[in-house]
Amino acid sequence: WTGLGDNTAFEFADGEAFTISCWVKYENQKTGTHDSMIMGKGNYAGPNTSEYFFGRYRTDGGVAQFVCHNGEGDAGTINSDEAVFTGGSAGDPADGPWKHLIGTRNTSNVCNLYIDGVQQTATVTVTGNVGVSSNELGLGTRNSGGTPDTTGDFYMGYIRDARIYSAALTEI
Numbered sequence: 001w002t003g004l005g006d007n008t009a010f011e012f013a014d015g016e017a018f019t020i021s022c023w024v025k026y027e028n029q030k031t032g033t034h035d036s037m038i039m040g041k042g043n044y045a046g047p048n049t050s051e052y053f054f055g056r057y058r059t060d061g062g063v064a065q066f067v068c069h070n071g072e073g074d075a076g077t078i079n080s081d082e083a084v085f086t087g088g089s090a091g092d093p094a095d096g097p098w099k100h101l102i103g104t105r106n107t108s109n110v111c112n113l114y115i116d117g118v119q120q121t122a123t124v125t126v127t128g129n130v131g132v133s134s135n136e137l138g139l140g141t142r143n144s145g146g147t148p149d150t151t152g153d154f155y156m157g158y159i160r161d162a163r164i165y166s167a168a169l170t171e172i
Contacts, residue, residue: 007137011131015127018166018168019104019168022039023098024064039054039139040052040055041138042138051071051130051135064085066112066113070128078124081120082115098158099116101115111123140159
């Protein structure tokens with residue numbers, strides 16, 4: 001788990017396109033009530049929180065989610081159409097496959113989630129600035145003001161090739 005700082009390069013203005021991407025492999029079944037933060041700038045969604053991140057939603061066997069908030073209650077969350085973190089025998093997600101996640105917001109403020117190059121069916125529109133907060137860009141956990149969360153919302157698995165682009169990439 002690491003915090004990569006609170007840098008203005010990790011913040012995006014209204015109408016400014018950006019993309020976050022990474023490869024993930026889920027390792028251990030996580031129990032309890034917490035979701036898992038994979039990467040992003042945020043401290044989990046709230047009406048006064050400006051943030052964006054990838055997470056593993058704990059229900060339905062674990063689906064990927066791309067969350068984007070503007071800090072004014074205009075929230076957008078896209079859950080994947082499939083449980084992307086499961087694999088192996090039934091009930092044993094410990095050896096789930098590597099998955100490539102891409103979350104984008106284009107210049108029209110429309111957000112998309114791609115998994116292994118396939119756009120998920122849902123989209124959301126989030127206007128306003130995102131990532132404007134005192135939270136650090138975290139990798140593997142929430143990182144609130146430089147303090148990684150090592151007790152609840154950390155990701156149990158592998159993350160590689162984490163990237164942020166100041167453009168909205170597509171599946172091609």
